[in-house]
Amino acid sequence: MTESSLMTDSELSDALRALANPTRLQLLSWLREPERNFSLEGAIADPVEVGVCVTHIQARVGLAQSTVSAYLGELQRAGLVRATRVGKWTHYKRDERRIAQLVATLGHTL
Template sequence: MVAHVNGDDTLAESATGALEAFKALSNPVRLQILQWLREPRENFPVERAIADPDEVGVCVTHITEKVGLAQSTVSSFMSTLERADLVVSTRVGKWTHYKRNEEEIQRLISQLGSSL
């Protein structure tokens, strides 16, 4: 439970969002995926991409291949990262692509830096 300071709902929401992000990042595979997505052209097969990895993101199929886990596991990992607002998803045909939410990641870094 997050305590409200002077009735400040924004503070409570911010803390809750940060906790969700930290939970998502506590899994080493999810953290590794987020690190790979920082430079998608270097970490995934761009020549097989059906969309621009910088603009649209990386296909979940390519993430699954690189991680070497079941597609359902990787989809669950990506859903956790998306719920934490660390990645955004885009559908291209029947495929889901993921890219980092740089704005939210920077906000989280700033929040962490100002709270310690």
């Protein structure tokens, strides 16, 4: 990665803040292998291509849907996941390019 493709200090701070919560960190980890980590019975979209529905994520983590949505929103604002609407449901998928950028930035700056 070139230096121009590294995260800004503000972007890095946002990403690290999002990952500072153990549950958000766990969600991001689980989303790495959605078919392995979530019961996807009744899924209406491909979890690898589109992402995992909040309903399936909420069932796995065992927290209120509003809490799970807030956690995923924080990861999305940090650029670590992308949200896609499928009908009335929101699906979340890791943004692998952005995660690689985070890792590269940490390797370059620390």
